[in-house]
Amino acid sequence: MNNLPVVKLGIVAVSRDCFPIELSQKRRAAIKAAYKGDLYECPVTVENEQDMLKAVEDVKKAECNALVVFLGNFGPETPETLIAKNFDGPCMFVAAAEGDGDMINGRGDAYCGMLNCSYNLKMRHLQGYIPEYPVGTADDIAKMIGEFVPIARAVIGVRNLKIITFGPRPQDFFACNAPIKGLYELGVEIEENSELDLLVSFKEHENDPRIPEVCADMAKEMGEGSYYEDLNVKMAQFELTLLDWAENHKGARKYVAFADKCWPAFPSQFGFEPCYVNSRLASRGIPVSCEVDIYGALSEYIGLCISDDAVTLLDINNSVPKYIYDEDIAGKYDYALTDTFMGFHCGNTPECKMCSSRAVKYQLIQHRLLEPAGSEPDFTRGTLEGDIAASDITFYRLQCNSDGELVSYVAEGEILDVPTRSFGGIGIFAIPEMGRFYRHVLVEKNFPHHGAVMFGHYGKAMFEVLKLLGVKLDSIGYNQPKGVRYPSENPFA
Structure with a gap:
């Protein structure tokens, strides 16, 4: 579509x-x-x-x-x-x-x-x-x-977007529970469904005659040895379920994005993790955000429109260990340790944005939680894992805060050509003055853990889009250069 x-x-x-x-x-x-x-x-x-x-x-x-x-x-x-x-x-x-x-x-x-x-x-x-x-x-x-x-x-x-959701927003991810009032103010429509609705539709797509063609495309995309052959039929069935739902539920709207609940019930009931399918849809211009992150899906869609390229949604996840910084970053890149962090998710980043070593694997965290200790991964398989390829990036998000006001942030940086030594779809990100931006924008302004990523420097366009969408200028955060103090920054620190 x-x-x-x-x-x-x-x-x-x-x-x-x-x-x-x-x-x-x-x-x-x-x-x-x-x-x-x-x-x-x-x-x-x-x-x-x-x-x-x-x-x-x-x-x-x-x-x-x-x-x-x-x-x-x-x-x-x-x-x-x-x-x-x-x-x-x-x-x-x-x-x-x-x-x-x-x-x-x-x-x-x-x-x-x-x-x-x-x-x-x-x-x-x-x-x-x-x-x-x-x-x-x-x-x-x-x-x-x-x-x-x-x-x-x-x-x-x-103005012509519908965000389709499946499942209630997770209890322990309140950051995904932003008020939807801001969506209507932007002109975005929303259709909220249960996971059961999705499961019923998924079962109705069993033996869909299009499945073999999708399986062949998945195998061609990943290459031999980089996917689970026994999972392809189920994942192809799920991909067709989402594509048909999008086409049949657009209603009066022209464009769609999804925000789906992907755990803990999904893998055991569907038989796989949805991450690889989500990545495939994102690469085709249909963002699918994890954990029913509605504003994450909106942010991804805006980035898709601006960059005319695939985007992703990642956790602002973990600091870079000093030993990795000392071995692979110091002296090679002009960044302090606090300018760096790792962006991670289970495997939703489009294949075209990842290193050649990427492969469909299993979700380690969900395997620990949902499958018997010491067992081989079964229904927790289906993530697309590997290091995300080096690239210029724009890290951003549009969000509705607890007061129902639209707030946002935008920062430009890059993904470094440095091995992460970790699991999931993950990359080492560097943003100038990230440490101060993290504290005085992301933490201070109560932004959630998910950030959207455009693969290129698009901050100028993003800033103008936010203004046209009615986001107040003092509600748009960005990384201040060294020597320019944030309002909340201690002048004596």
């Missing part, structure tokens, strides 16, 4: 009626020529409210789902901001820099107009994306449009 929005951009030029309309039109055409992607050029240049209605109607007929509102000159304050009110999709506001040669009849004053545009958006409580420096030439604005696309994709995705 196609689980990602396709952004269809339109550009609408606006013009203050005491400025030459040709200035906006000529500059709009230059942007269209400079931008290398698909960009619908609205023929209506907006000077008044009637023009605004015509322009919005035109871009809707063209099936645009995101807009660039371009101040080719000073721009009409009311009509240009009402575009954002009447258009059902994210809008970016940008303005033309001078440089056409004629500073008498060719001066547009859009630098000034952007101030009034911003003021009027705030007066009307309208959200618009305004780049860091929103004034530029055609080439400059073409670059801004390129940066807007993943931001728009994430906003469109969230």
Whole structure:
């Protein structure tokens, strides 16, 4: 299934009626020529409210789902901001820099107009994306449009997302029990089901004629010796169960993510751990979070939209032992020991993000808990384990706190090319000033143990998406550089 929005951009030029309309039109055409992607050029240049209605109607007929509102000159304050009110999709506001040669009849004053545009958006409580420096030439604005696309994709995705859950959120993982009020405020729909609903559907997929094809794909993906052949049929059956449920339960929504209860009852009743299947769905753009972590699933989906790549969800799990730091990190990487930690989960990270030694194995912790001491692993098999491959990363989460407020954090770093010497799907992460970030954002602001991971540096886009989704600026945490104190940080420490 196609689980990602396709952004269809339109550009609408606006013009203050005491400025030459040709200035906006000529500059709009230059942007269209400079931008290398698909960009619908609205023929209506907006000077008044009637023009605004015509322009919005035109871009809707063209099936645009995101807009660039371009101040080719000073721009009409009311009509240009009402575009954002009447258009059902994210809008970016940008303005033309001078440089056409004629500073008498060719001066547009859009630098000034952007101030009034911003003021009027705030007066009307309208959200618009305004780049860091929103004034530029055609080439400059073409670059801004390129940066807007993943931001728009994430906003469109969230507004059309349904999160499907199975099972109550675990008693001993209260971090997964965040209020769902924030989901509705974001425009996300939620469908909560029991584990029994899932089990019934799973049994109905027994002997599904598609199972052999999925088994063959699993074997091809993992390679001989890296999976349990006797488990493939059950896991293929489960994969088809989830895919069919997603298709049949989308309802009025276009996109889905799952948040499933994966223990302690699941393995004994289904006969395997769901982790490898979860990883396969994540690699295909359908995030499946563990432990009914609803906001983890939401965070993963946002990261999927931004990066247009597979994401994962990991525990911010354990510190890096000093002997590993001394042997493999000190002198090779410019990080202190407290900048590092291990991100771990039982085996939900997509295969494409792991080292070549990865394999389907068993869940050691669940084996200790659920199967007889000293026995061979049976139904606790099914995790995808191995070290996660070295990569740039963005570590982040969007969460609803105990007061029902949306809060978030974003930090960029990397996974180091260092063996973990451990089990599970795991990697050694390094984030500049992680120790202080851990204490004064993650601990201080009461974030849970799960963090989502994008494989690349996408902090800039993530920060803008959070703002557009309505997260307050003082509720977005990030890792402060050395020398910049957190509000809660002891100045004498």
